[in-house]
Structure formats: C-alpha cells, structure tokens
Amino acid sequence: MTAEIGPRLAELAGQGVPVAAWCLDCGHHRILAVADLLARLDSRTAVAAVARRLGCGRCGGRAIETRPHYAGLGVVAGHRWEGG
Numbered sequence: 001m002t003a004e005i006g007p008r009l010a011e012l013a014g015q016g017v018p019v020a021a022w023c024l025d026c027g028h029h030r031i032l033a034v035a036d037l038l039a040r041l042d043s044r045t046a047v048a049a050v051a052r053r054l055g056c057g058r059c060g061g062r063a064i065e066t067r068p069h070y071a072g073l074g075v076v077a078g079h080r081w082e083g084g
C-alpha cells in the first residue's frame, strides 16, 4: 500500500481551493470544484489520489495528475511534476 501524502480534499474545501487536473498525454487540463469531487470521493482522499479516479475528457488517457489550484501562486507552466 502506498501512503498518500499532501493535502486532502477536506483541506481544500476549507480553503475554497479547487483542484487542477492535467492529462500528461495530451496536456488537456481542467479545474475541478472540490464540492463536485466530494460528491463522489471521501473528504480524506489525498488530492494527488484523485487523479486515479479521472480520465481525460479529450484523449481518454488515464495518465492524470492532480494538485491544488492555489490562486495567486503563479501560473502553472506545463505539466511536469514528479514525486510529491
């Protein structure tokens, strides 16, 4: 079992922060409201783990990356995060 690290959905909900999701195959990205995710997922779900529940709406790929979309943190350029 792999421990999920990083913020969880409950934390983002408390901060009013949405989740950004990227497709690593085609670069398609979406901003997901935490409220929508909480309708389907447990609030203790790590943000990074949400990616496994998603598929790309454009290319159908399953290589999705998710992270908190903190406003004002700067532009997220590209889709190259590893680890975390």
Ligand SMILES: [Zn+2]
Pocket (backbone or CB within 6 Å): 023, 024, 025, 026, 027, 028, 056, 057, 058, 059, 060, 061
């Ligand atoms: Zn895609």
